Amino acid sequence: DVKVTQSSRYLVKRTGEKVFLECVQDMDHENMFWYRQDPGLGLRLIYFSYDVKMKEKGDIPEGYSVSREKKERFSLILESASTNQTSMYLCASRGGQGREKLFFGSGTQLSVL
């Protein structure tokens, strides 16, 4: 079965720190996504990638960047963490096009103090 692994389940950082959230999938999927989940707001797409070294902005990219140097790994970077980036971050991957389901990691709860 596909496994999507997020490196941390809980993370506490200080305002202004540079934060890296790592996501690795083991099924050779082309497509990878980063979402943030906030109560009452559902899942909002931050960035996605259809291939290595390729990235596209989602609906809320401000304050974030991403890196995809290898097919299996998709990193989300908070260049200078702020308190309004306290949230649950979910990584997902998918093989193929839109009809295929998303496979999700178990999330990273990030607190920025």
Add this chain to the structure above:
Amino acid sequence: AQTVTQSQPEMSVQEAETVTLSCTYDTSESDYYLFWYKQPPSRQMILVIRQEAYKQQNATENRFSVNFQKAAKSFSLKISDSQLGDAAMYFCACTSNAGKSTFGDGTTLTVKP
């Protein structure tokens, strides 16, 4: 652009009874897919059911079925014979063929013993 609306932030159902979760969507795509995902307290998001928009027949998966009304852009989820393990947050999602998924705000389902 796509939007997904779940108008019920919370729902509750008695064990063994039936419950219906509502979802409406809007998309400019002619080819798209609709999903219901479940997120239990473990935070691991899993697929419940999928509907291809070009198919008129409503999808079913064991106790889970959908009522897909394409003209009304409605995609509700019916859970029959509810079980305690069905308690979770449920997300409706619309995915274009190009692959971007838009999620609703979620409905928290409580199952009463």
